[in-house]
Each structure stands twice: as structure tokens, then as C-alpha cells.
Amino acid sequence: MTIPHPRAFVVGHPIAHSRSPLIHGHWLAEHGLPGAYERVDVHPDAFPDFVRGLRAEGFVGGNVTIPHKEAAFRLSQVLTPRAERIGAVNTLWFEDGRLHGDNTDAPGFLAHLDASLGAGWPEATGVADARAALVLGAGGAARAILVGLLERGLDRLIVANRSAERAEGLTALDPSRITAVSWDAVPAQLPETGLLINTTALGMAGQDPLSLDLAPLPGAAAVADIVYVPLETPLLAAARTRGLPAVDGLGMLLHQAVPGFSRWFGRTPEVSPALRARIVADLRSHG
Known part of the structure; x- marks a missing residue:
């Protein structure tokens, strides 16, 4: 039986501007890990159904950005103390069969x-x-x-x-x-x-x-x-x-991504000069 590669996401509305796929794609390549990290555009009205369907879609977790962070907070089954204090979630993952939520911005x-x-x-x-x-x-x-x-x-x-x-x-x-x-x-x-x-x-x-x-x-x-x-x-x-x-x-954008990658792909990445240079080049190309 073939074990599927881990799939993670960043979800928002809109989401085309997100640099998160570049960040996580860099780390996947750097560590030679199988897996995927995808942009998903979800309207706020559809967000609860999206979260409830994560496992059926084969996702191991993902990032949450505007305007869904407070909704992700409400939909998480287990919250870190930090997420509870902030009242918003930007990182989701499954652990012991339950959906966990954290806020890694701090x-x-x-x-x-x-x-x-x-x-x-x-x-x-x-x-x-x-x-x-x-x-x-x-x-x-x-x-x-x-x-x-x-x-x-x-x-x-x-x-x-x-x-x-x-x-x-x-x-x-x-x-x-x-x-x-x-x-x-x-x-x-x-x-x-x-x-x-x-x-x-x-x-x-x-x-x-x-x-x-x-x-x-x-x-x-x-x-x-x-x-x-x-x-x-x-x-x-x-x-x-x-x-x-x-x-x-x-x-802040680069460092907040580290905990999620570690949860989904089992390796703790480094915010390196090479990663920063790659994102800076993209910012200069696309604004």
C-alpha cells in the first residue's frame, strides 16, 4: 500500500498574493521531503465546510490567513494557550485524531x-x-x-x-x-x-x-x-x-511559518539567508 505524501495548505480570501507556498516549497526542496503545500481560496461562507472536510481531502493541516483566523479559532477542537489568549488561529494540524489550532504570529x-x-x-x-x-x-x-x-x-x-x-x-x-x-x-x-x-x-x-x-x-x-x-x-x-x-x-512572515512546517512534514526548518533572498526577489518581481 502506498502511503500518500503529506499535503498542507494556506487558506484565505483572496489568497493569490500569499508567499507561503514559496516558503514551504523552499523548505520541502531543501530537505528533500515528499509533500505539497497549496493555496486554497475559500469564501467565508464556505470556510466551516472546508475545515470539516480537511481529512477527507487528504490534508494534514495548514495555514489560515485573512479573513478566516477567528473562524479557525472557533472550529479548532484543541487550542494552544497562546491561541486561546489571542482569540485567533493561523496554524492547523491533526493530532490524536483531533484538529489543533495555534497562533504562531507571536x-x-x-x-x-x-x-x-x-x-x-x-x-x-x-x-x-x-x-x-x-x-x-x-x-x-x-x-x-x-x-x-x-x-x-x-x-x-x-x-x-x-x-x-x-x-x-x-x-x-x-x-x-x-x-x-x-x-x-x-x-x-x-x-x-x-x-x-x-x-x-x-x-x-x-x-x-x-x-x-x-x-x-x-x-x-x-x-x-x-x-x-x-x-x-x-x-x-x-x-x-x-x-x-x-x-x-x-x-515575522518567515519565522511564523516554522512551527507549521515542523508539524506537517516532521522536520524543523531554518529561516536562512537563502530563503529570505528568494522571497525578497519574489517581492521585487511581483510587489
Whole structure:
């Protein structure tokens, strides 16, 4: 009897833009593993039926992207504590006959910080732990990143959003460590910010830039942006001009993919310079 090769997927609506097949295809080839990783475009109305039919279609699991992450959370039979806290799932797999769900955005973001700023950030780099991380935006990515920073042990987290109500909602993750401020209050927070993170669409290709004077940031601060088209946003360019470490959004995309690949194909891959170069080349070719 022939054992079928593992099949995994990325599901979203739309999905044609996803670089995940390039990432996982690179790792499958690099490790010489049999298997496939496919894009699947599923309308939100059809998503529950898609999930219920995964095993019948021969899938061992997959990635979930916009707009299905919260629905995947509700449909997972077993959730990791991190996924429960974030309230969204981006990675599915079968284990002991049950559908498991995790959110790997938080560890993906932290892994990229470690790769960019030094393992064990912030202690390893001399950025004072007491200084705040300032998160701009209050969507799903902001929530995942806040959970990751809480897990890392940061004791002061500030979240700012144009909708104050959404920012206030995120303080419930840990009211003792997370504070919400108005968008207009962002400049006043910068002098005590050790890490500034943009999770909004500002600066993305086709969107307005994020207009923010970085002069008040401490000299030991770092700036991160989850946008990766363009790879260097105006915010990151401004950080480099000031001589501050600039952490782009591509690394988070690459590192968040590692746990899923390990689950589906039984090998833990590496986010290598060769992989990054391949995705950067694709971004430059297709935008």
C-alpha cells in the first residue's frame, strides 16, 4: 500500500498574493521531503465546510490567513494557550485524531526580533526592560504581538490606535502591564519607548505613510514594522536615518511559518539567508 505524501495548505480570501507556498516549497526542496503545500481560496461562507472536510481531502493541516483566523479559532477542537489568549488561529494540524489550532504570529515576531536585535532581546542588547514597547494599531496582529511581548516578560506595553475603543479592548490581555493611549498621545510616549512597532497598514504600498518624528526615541530604541511591501517602509527608513535598528516585516512572515512546517512534514526548518533572498526577489518581481 502506498502511503500518500503529506499535503498542507494556506487558506484565505483572496489568497493569490500569499508567499507561503514559496516558503514551504523552499523548505520541502531543501530537505528533500515528499509533500505539497497549496493555496486554497475559500469564501467565508464556505470556510466551516472546508475545515470539516480537511481529512477527507487528504490534508494534514495548514495555514489560515485573512479573513478566516477567528473562524479557525472557533472550529479548532484543541487550542494552544497562546491561541486561546489571542482569540485567533493561523496554524492547523491533526493530532490524536483531533484538529489543533495555534497562533504562531507571536513567536514568529519574537524570533525575528531575536534574529535582528540579538537572542534574548531585550536584556541581551542593553535596552532597559522597564522601558515600554509602543504598539501602533489594535487589530489581530497587534493582539498577537502584545501576547508575545507579555510572554517575553516586558513589563510596560502601550497600545495606540485611531479608534480608542479598540485600543482599550486590548488592555484586557493584562491590565497591569498594558495601557491604551490616544493616537495623538503617541509622540509623548516616544522618549520612554524601547521598541516601537507599527502593526497598521500605514506605510504599505498604496497606503498613506506613517508620519511620525522619531527624534524623541532613546538612542538604544529599535523600530519594527510588520509591513513587508515595501520591505523598507518610510518608518524603517526614518529609523535607519537616526541610526536605530530597523526590523522589517518579512522576518515575522518567515519565522511564523516554522512551527507549521515542523508539524506537517516532521522536520524543523531554518529561516536562512537563502530563503529570505528568494522571497525578497519574489517581492521585487511581483510587489
